[in-house]
Amino acid sequence: MLIDPGESTREDLERYVKRGGYLGLARAVRDGPSAVLAAVERAGLRGRGGSGLGEPVARKWREAAAVPGTTKFVIANGAESHPESRKDHLLMTRYPHRILEGLLIAGVAVRARQCFVYVKETYNDALASIKEAIAEGLAAGAWAGLEMEITVFEAPASPAAGEESAVIDAIEGFNPPRPRLRPPSVTSVGLYGRPTVVNNVETLAAAAAVMRTGEPAGTVLVTLTGDVRRPGVYEVPLGTPLRAIVEDWGGGAPGPLLCVLPGGSASGPLGPAELELPLDYDALWRAGTSLGPAVLSVVAGAGRKPGDPFQDAARLWTSGSCGQCRLCQEGTAELLDAAQRIVQGANSAREDMELWALRLRGKGNCLYATMVARSAARWLRVFGNELSG
Numbered sequence: 286m287l288i289d290p291g292e293s294t295r296e297d298l299e300r301y302v303k304r305g306g307y308l309g310l311a312r313a314v315r316d317g318p319s320a321v322l323a324a325v326e327r328a329g330l331r332g333r334g335g336s337g338l339g340e341p342v343a344r345k346w347r348e349a350a351a352v353p354g355t356t357k358f359v360i361a362n363g364a365e366s367h368p369e370s371r372k373d374h375l376l377m378t379r380y381p382h383r384i385l386e387g388l389l390i391a392g393v394a395v396r397a398r399q400c401f402v403y404v405k406e407t408y409n410d411a412l413a414s415i416k417e418a419i420a421e422g423l424a425a426g427a428w429a430g431l432e433m434e435i436t437v438f439e440a441p442a443s444p445a446a447g448e449e450s451a452v453i454d455a456i457e458g459f460n461p462p463r464p465r466l467r468p469p470s471v472t473s474v475g476l477y478g479r480p481t482v483v484n485n486v487e488t489l490a491a492a493a494a495v496m497r498t499g500e501p502a503g504t505v506l507v508t509l510t511g512d513v514r515r516p517g518v519y520e521v522p523l524g525t526p527l528r529a530i531v532e533d534w535g536g537g538a539p540g541p542l543l544c545v546l547p548g549g550s551a552s553g554p555l556g557p558a559e560l561e562l563p564l565d566y567d568a569l570w571r572a573g574t575s576l577g578p579a580v581l582s583v584v585a586g587a588g589r590k591p592g593d594p595f596q597d598a599a600r601l602w603t604s605g606s607c608g609q610c611r612l613c614q615e616g617t618a619e620l621l622d623a624a625q626r627i628v629q630g631a632n633s634a635r636e637d638m639e640l641w642a643l644r645l646r647g648k649g650n651c652l653y654a655t656m657v658a659r660s661a662a663r664w665l666r667v668f669g670n671e672l673s674g
């Protein structure tokens with residue numbers, strides 16, 4: 286639905302249209318906002334952004350659509366802040382029209398006039414691809430008559446720049462952008478105080494596929510990375526057991542498997558016995574970890590000890606905090622210190638980590654502090670005393 290593994294070149298407008306591209310947009314315009322919202326809801330489309338919560342897309346769109354007027358904004362979020370994620374880069378460089386079509390469909394659903402594509406500033410090839418696609422679409426009249434303008438905005442490559450309220454901050458001119466305290470939600474009070482839908486670029490490409498095919502949104506782009514034979518970006522059906530992704534799709538690990546971090550290195554680990562868990566937002570959240578931006582990071586190899594990836598993760602917890610909330614900044618630094626002492630065998634360090642994990646839960650302007658707290662707790666639960674030495 287989202288990518289074509291047989292191809293290695295950029296899908297231009299002509300090729301996309303031959304495959305039914307922009308048919309979904311035509312349907313959206315013909316059937317109107319209520320029908321689009323119903324179709325996206327029926328398809329069960331959930332957000333593919335970095336939080337890994339999989340928020341229902343229709344709920345967000347309905348909230349923005351319910352506000353009268355047309356001074357509303359839709360933003361395709363291609364900040365891809367997670368250091369190991371590559372799926373948004375792949376979509377933006379190879380399949381830019383799928384993102385643009387989804388963006389315009391969202392615009393139709395909420396009656397917006399102004400759309401943005403927010404692309405990581407260091408992704409020069411993605412920026413060029415999106416700009417070329419907009420030029421192709423305008424020249425061919427692919428969205429003629431829609432009265433919607435698309436602007437490209439370069440996203441700062443700072444840790445929190447992809448968080449949805451920080452996206453608003455960046456476009457309003459704040460640098461570095463920082464997450465804002467909620468409520469109110471960005472969807473109700475967003476860019477310049479107006480209703481704003483911020484969706485990850487994959488979410489929008491999936492919305493275009495849903496409107497084109499009428500089929501459920503049943504796949505997710507996974508960045509498979511770390512100690513695995515065939516790393517890369519795969520489009521995987523939701524519900525696939527993680528073990529199948531690592532072993533069948535990725536060719537397995539070149540050595541004994543220690544753990545898999547399903548939402549990238551900053552997410553909580555799953556031990557080898559837990560890999561029957563499905564690729565699913567809710568199942569992974571219930572297990573105490575998170576799908577995050579679907580970066581499956583595999584840790585394996587003869588002689589590898591859990592203490593090393595544990596300390597790497599703790600370094601990421603610290604570097605990923607934007608530093609705006611004092612507790613998050615201090616707490617992530619304390620967790621790193623506790624992780625290093627745990628590995629050295631200090632008796633009190635485990636208790637310190639448990640305490641900081643408790644203090645961080647539910648705190649801060651964004652979910653980050655909670656995510657880190659959950660990850661810390663999971664490392665302790667999965668590996669216990671094996672983290673020392």
Ligand code: SF4
Binds near residue numbers: 445648649651
């Ligand atoms: S919780 Fe952490 S990452 Fe989120 S805004 Fe506060 S300091 Fe920044």
